[in-house]
Amino acid sequence: MQWLWDQPLSWMNAAWFTLGALCVLGIVIFFVTYAIYFERKIIGWMQFRKGPNRVGPFGLLQTVADVAKLLLKEDTIPAKADKALFIMAPALAFIPSFAALAIIPYGMNLQFADVNVGFLYYVALSGVTTIAIVTAGWASNNKYALLGGMRSAAQMISYEVPLVISVVGVAMMTGSLNLREIVLAQEGYFWNWNFLPQIIGFVVFLVSALAELNRTPFDLPEAESELVAGYHTEYSGFRFAFFMLAEYVYLYAIACLTTILFLGGWNPPLPQLAFIPGIVWFILKFLAVVFFVFWVRATFPRLRVDQLMGLAWKALLPLAMLNIFITAAGIHWFGWGG
Amino acid sequence: MIRTEELLLNVGPQHPSTHGVLRVVVKLDGEIITHVEPVIGYLHRGTEKLAESLNYTQIIPYTDRMDYLSAMTNNYVLCYAVEKMMGIEVPERAEFLRLIVMELQRIASHLVWWGTYLLDIGALSPFLFAFNDRERILQLFNELCGARLTYNYMRVGGVKWDAPEGWIDKVKAFVKDMKSRLDEYHNLVSGNEIFLARVKGIGAYDAETAIQYGLSGANLRCTGVKWDLRKNEPYCIYDRFDFDIPVGQNGDCYDRYYVRTEEIRQSLRILEQALEQFPPEGETMGKVPRAIRPPAGEVYVRIESPRGEIGCYIVSKGKAEPYRLKFRRPSFVNLQILPKLLVGESMTNLVTILGGIDIVLGEVDC
Amino acid sequence: MIGMMKGLGVTLKTLGTRKSTYKYPDEPIVMPDRFRGIQHFDPDKCIVCFQCARICPTQCITMSGKPNPDPEKKGRVIDTYDINFEICILCDLCTEVCPTEAIVMTNNFELAAYSRDELFKDRVWLQENNTNVRKDNNNIGAPKGGAK
Numbered sequence: 001m002q003w004l005w006d007q008p009l010s011w012m013n014a015a016w017f018t019l020g021a022l023c024v025l026g027i028v029i030f031f032v033t034y035a036i037y038f039e040r041k042i043i044g045w046m047q048f049r050k051g052p053n054r055v056g057p058f059g060l061l062q063t064v065a066d067v068a069k070l071l072l073k074e075d076t077i078p079a080k081a082d083k084a085l086f087i088m089a090p091a092l093a094f095i096p097s098f099a100a101l102a103i104i105p106y107g108m109n110l111q112f113a114d115v116n117v118g119f120l121y122y123v124a125l126s127g128v129t130t131i132a133i134v135t136a137g138w139a140s141n142n143k144y145a146l147l148g149g150m151r152s153a154a155q156m157i158s159y160e161v162p163l164v165i166s167v168v169g170v171a172m173m174t175g176s177l178n179l180r181e182i183v184l185a186q187e188g189y190f191w192n193w194n195f196l197p198q199i200i201g202f203v204v205f206l207v208s209a210l211a212e213l214n215r216t217p218f219d220l221p222e223a224e225s226e227l228v229a230g231y232h233t234e235y236s237g238f239r240f241a242f243f244m245l246a247e248y249v250y251l252y253a254i255a256c257l258t259t260i261l262f263l264g265g266w267n268p269p270l271p272q273l274a275f276i277p278g279i280v281w282f283i284l285k286f287l288a289v290v291f292f293v294f295w296v297r298a299t300f301p302r303l304r305v306d307q308l309m310g311l312a313w314k315a316l317l318p319l320a321m322l323n324i325f326i327t328a329a330g331i332h333w334f335g336w337g338g
Numbered sequence: 339m340i341r342t343e344e345l346l347l348n349v350g351p352q353h354p355s356t357h358g359v360l361r362v363v364v365k366l367d368g369e370i371i372t373h374v375e376p377v378i379g380y381l382h383r384g385t386e387k388l389a390e391s392l393n394y395t396q397i398i399p400y401t402d403r404m405d406y407l408s409a410m411t412n413n414y415v416l417c418y419a420v421e422k423m424m425g426i427e428v429p430e431r432a433e434f435l436r437l438i439v440m441e442l443q444r445i446a447s448h449l450v451w452w453g454t455y456l457l458d459i460g461a462l463s464p465f466l467f468a469f470n471d472r473e474r475i476l477q478l479f480n481e482l483c484g485a486r487l488t489y490n491y492m493r494v495g496g497v498k499w500d501a502p503e504g505w506i507d508k509v510k511a512f513v514k515d516m517k518s519r520l521d522e523y524h525n526l527v528s529g530n531e532i533f534l535a536r537v538k539g540i541g542a543y544d545a546e547t548a549i550q551y552g553l554s555g556a557n558l559r560c561t562g563v564k565w566d567l568r569k570n571e572p573y574c575i576y577d578r579f580d581f582d583i584p585v586g587q588n589g590d591c592y593d594r595y596y597v598r599t600e601e602i603r604q605s606l607r608i609l610e611q612a613l614e615q616f617p618p619e620g621e622t623m624g625k626v627p628r629a630i631r632p633p634a635g636e637v638y639v640r641i642e643s644p645r646g647e648i649g650c651y652i653v654s655k656g657k658a659e660p661y662r663l664k665f666r667r668p669s670f671v672n673l674q675i676l677p678k679l680l681v682g683e684s685m686t687n688l689v690t691i692l693g694g695i696d697i698v699l700g701e702v703d704c
Numbered sequence: 705m706i707g708m709m710k711g712l713g714v715t716l717k718t719l720g721t722r723k724s725t726y727k728y729p730d731e732p733i734v735m736p737d738r739f740r741g742i743q744h745f746d747p748d749k750c751i752v753c754f755q756c757a758r759i760c761p762t763q764c765i766t767m768s769g770k771p772n773p774d775p776e777k778k779g780r781v782i783d784t785y786d787i788n789f790e791i792c793i794l795c796d797l798c799t800e801v802c803p804t805e806a807i808v809m810t811n812n813f814e815l816a817a818y819s820r821d822e823l824f825k826d827r828v829w830l831q832e833n834n835t836n837v838r839k840d841n842n843n844i845g846a847p848k849g850g851a852k
Contacts, residue, residue, distance in 0.1 A: 046715040047466035048724045143347050147369065147685065216460065217532050226689050228354060299526070299715045300708065301533045302460025304686045305369060396761040399795035463715055470724050484738035484809070484838075490795045498800070499738065526714040529707025 020112065024101060032248040033063045039294045046298040073237035078141055081234065085139035090235070090242035093132035096125040097249040104256045105180045107266050107278045118179035119171070122257065123164055126212065129246060130156040133221065133231050136243070140234035148230025151305060152221035155211060158309055159218075162316035163208035169201040169327040170194050170261050179257075183265030190269035195262040197330065200323040202262045204316050206292075209254045211312070214247065215293060217300040220308060255289040263289070344372060347685075351380050355458045355689045358699030362676070362688070369684045374677040378670075381703035389663040394420050394494055394630045397663070402488035404665065405701035407450050410436075410443040411643040413492040415665075418573060419639045419650040420494045423632035431620035432496035433575045438509065438612055439479070439491060440574070441605045445516065446475040447644035448598050448605075451696045455595070456527055458693040459536050464527055471519050474512050481505060495626035506616055513609045520602060528599070534592065541679045541691035542590040551675045554668050555646025556597040557695060561589035567642040574641075579611045591694040598696070601644075631658050645669050645696055669701040735811040737839055740796045742812050743787060744837050745830035749806035750782040756798035756807055764792040787830065789815055789823040799841055811836035 007013055037052065037060065044051030052059035077086055103118040105111035115121050130153055137149015171177050173194065174185040186193045195202040211218040222230030232243045259265060263285045266278030273281075303311065345366040350356035359380035365373040385404060389397045394416070401412035414436060421428060428436075453468030476486040483491040483499050491498055527533055545561040558565055566583040568576040584600035586593025632654040640649035646668030653662040672695050679691050726733060735741065752769035765787050769780035799809050810833060817823055825833075 042719070043462065045719045045723070047463050048470045048718065048721065049466060050723050050725045143345060216462075219460070220686075226355065226686055295712060295715065298463050299711045300461060301456060301527075301530065301536060303532055304536060305684060307535055392761055395797065396759065399761050399793055399797070463718075473724065480739060481736040482738070484736070484740040484796065485794070488793065488795070490797075498796075502736075502738070522714055525710045527711065530711050531705065531707050534707070
């Protein structure tokens with residue numbers, strides 16, 4: 001796509017951009033459809049159940065049917081809700097999640113935008129979704145939604161700090177925030193991937209990422225046993241679908257980022273296996289991360305709010321800081337990284 | 339000027355974690371609870387009043403619906419009270435069947451508690467693990483008395499059905515499997531650091547408070563009081579078996595969890611012995627007069643249900659219907675301590691503590 | 705951390721185990737013989753003794769008799785017999801007291817209906833509900849010495 005960026009914006013180029021975006025949207029929606037399907041299948045299998053198996057062969061069309069149902073539902077807005085904000089929130093949640101995908105490189109030349117501060121761009125955009133969730137919680141005029149929204153604000157802001165700092169080590173080793181260069185720096189055998197020298201950073205990143213995604217064990221904003229459905233208690237139909245979509249698009253983004261930052265992106269684990277295209281390796285690693293997220297969801301209970309904050313500020317943040325020092329020492333004395 | 343207000347929140351009666359139709363009106367300061375008021379009665383059916391116009395056999399199906407997770411012990415407490423008034427001898431085999439179904443019921447009830455409690459805490463899988471094994475118990479009950487939840491199994495003077503062929507062996511097989519399943523439960527949950535952080539030290543009270551509030555069952559034993567009617571006031575044939583009363587020390591949610599899971603193990607122990615000694619043949623119905631008319635007078639009996647001490651008080655005027663029937667329902671009594679425990683806790687702990695008390699709303703409202 | 709790992713191990717192990725889902729609507733669930741399902745009523749056996757209506761804890765059985773149309777025979781025969789399944793709790797007491805096994809349980813349990821009226825089942829419907837009739841109608845708790 002790089003040649004497009006270098007040309008002046010014409011109608012033709014704008015059409016190309018739109019077409020590209022629509023392609024990514026198609027891929028993402030396909031992913032979300034089947035991520036939900038596999039999440040339900042895997043969690044079902046882990047609980048002696050079969051998971052969805054009624055709609056289509058093996059239940060493959062279950063999510064399609066669910067989405068169709070959501071789209072056909074009556075669009076309800078609570079009488080005393082703040083109408084403008086209530087309508088705006090789902091869009092505000094989804095747009096940044098989708099825009100954040102622009103910077104993800106799936107292969108050497110398979111990337112939308114090669115941004116020099118790729119990771120920062122992602123963090124900046126994902127922060128916007130927090131606002132959307134607070135807005136949704138506030139605008140619903142529902143106490144559970146409000147509590148969920150406030151929790152989510154506290155949680156996502158707290159965890160963004162260790163999330164960013166845990167990646168500093170990677171950035172230091174690569175000397176760049178450009179995602180493509182980060183992957184290129186991890187070429188070679190699998191022990192060259194960042195997850196080994198950056199093991200602390202990797203763990204901190206994974207935990208904070210789970211919290212960023214609002215997924216178990218950090219699913220407090222929508223903790224159904226306490227807050228009914230959290231910030232989207234009052235949402236139904238396609239507005240609810242947008243929140244759901246945003247959530248899974250972030251799952252997609254975080255799984256991609258984990259692959260890129262720590263698992264070597266499209267690099268094969270052994271250079272001898274390079275005959276298999278890089279995109280296959282990328283997808284395999286990506287799916288492993290997604291599976292891990294589902295697996296954790298099937299196993300763990302939920303943290304409490306105060307413990308959640310404590311974990312972020314008292315455990316993850318110092319660990320991430322420590323990681324920076326270790327990385328600095330590694331670069332200085334052992335010649336890690338480039 | 340900035341002004342803060344308390345948030346009045348209605349938790350329930352349609353809230354996912356109130357285990358039925360309990361409504362808890364809480365005042366929140368941020369997420370901290372400052373005032374609690376449980377509102378009950380949404381499931382009130384007037385069982386005790388209805389019973390006054392029903393004869394004793396007809397009341398038995400109504401007791402099924404009080405504590406619907408433990409219908410067998412409810413059946414038993416009513417039959418036991420009437421038998422005590424009339425001085426009816428229950429045959430040996432019937433007593434064994436009663437004991438076996440009551441202990442199976444205790445396991446089934448604790449399994450439901452275990453699963454739903456962890457669901458409250460946010461873990462999804464334990465619920466289905468527990469229900470998967472409870473299903474086997476329900477199948478056994480279904481084979482025995484033709485229903486999965488409302489058994490209507492016991493009768494004054496005995497039990498309605500003898501064990502079908504091969505049933506005892508099936509129970510034996512279940513008891514054997516359940517032991518290893520219980521270890522797996524512990525692997526899945528009990529060591530999980532998140533779970534421990536959620537329950538340890540939460541909702542603690544001491545033995546004195548527990549007794550003052552009239553708590554019973556695991557809610558009492560978690561404070562270290564060794565009080566189990568199966569041991570302290572043996573009924574049925576519990577005095578013939580060897581088992582321990584698990585107790586906690588701190589009286590917190592973790593101890594209640596520990597006591598209940600350990601009770602499953604003890605129930606399995608009782609079952610093992612009972613199945614070993616099960617009489618190969620015999621009557622399942624004692625000599626009962628055609629019309630059950632207890633002599634004028636009153637009686638109070640109490641037994642250990644999975645939730646605590648369930649009592650039955652009958653005043654008879656010598657008629658086929660009781661003059662007054664009163665159930666001491668453990669869930670109702672145990673629920674009293676809720677407002678005391680919740681003040682100062684967060685919204686999240688509300689769910690942890692309420693779940694830890696193990697109430698069944700059918701029994702609270704009766 | 706060890707506790708969490710153990711938990712992850714348990715769920716991973718369960719991933720491959722046999723599933724316990726019933727194929728219910730596709731394959732009917734076979735209930736054990738003693739299962740207490742919807743009653744089957746046999747008017748020919750009924751002697752109109754009203755025991756079932758009297759023992760019913762929810763008073764869901766309404767019945768009436770009429771003189772035997774055959775003048776040679778004495779006694780009464782059943783005229784109407786209705787069970788209101790809105791309030792029937794399938795407690796088995798009616799079949800327990802029936803001296804002639806005119807009313808017996810079946811293993812059928814599917815009662816869902818769109819309207820409450822449909823749950824009011826009359827004599828004809830109950831008579832036609834004659835599949836999966838329970839074989840063992842152990843009337844152990846029944847009053848001894850009822851009409852033979």
